[in-house]
Amino acid sequence: MTTADLFRDLSDRPAPVRLGDGAWLLPRFACDRAEALLAALDGVLRQAPLRHMQTPGGHTMTVAMSCCGERGWHSDAAGYRYTTFDPHCGRRWPPMPAVFVELAVAAAATAGYPGFVPDSCLINRYGADAKLSPHQDRDERDLSHPIVSLSLGLPARFRFGGPRRRDRLLRTDLEHGDVVVWGGASRLAYHGVLPLAGGRHPSTGDCRYNLSFRRAG
């Protein structure tokens, strides 16, 4: 950490918003690093292109996905799982850029999860009409590690509930640079994203990116 990091003025950032027990929205947490994150994302996606995965039930996901880090999430007819190789090309997933790791570590620590270090980043691109039905992130080996979720580009209508599918889902808008962290009692909370509204963002054009950081292995 540099001196500039230590003395960066954080006073213009809104206070964290509690979404549940152990779940926090950190508004605009990544705003000052958004361009560096997007530049690094560009490099990752050149090595591991976005693709529309199949669900085990036989549907094509509307969200386009890729991964970086030691492990990557994958879905096909055989189920959900993490792999150390990209099934698309048979090579390792691209390494996780340092700016990704630093952002995830800092956000997790801010939300009460010191010591979190991701080994996997799932990249989701939401184009027009893309959505993600409510689901749990439960394919990771050790659920004591939180999920760190970064939003870039167009805003999303995010839904966040509890560990049972029937639990009420709250709705909150996620904007460019927002980070959501959930763990502890909220680790298995159902969450989803409503269909993306149209529009244009200066940094990403007509889409939204979500980067979710996990420790999968």
Next chain:
DNA sequence: CAGTACCC
């Protein structure tokens, strides 16, 4: 039969 990172 129950459940769904589904669909209409």
Next chain:
DNA sequence: GGAC
């Protein structure tokens, strides 16, 4: 609600 239905199809998988």
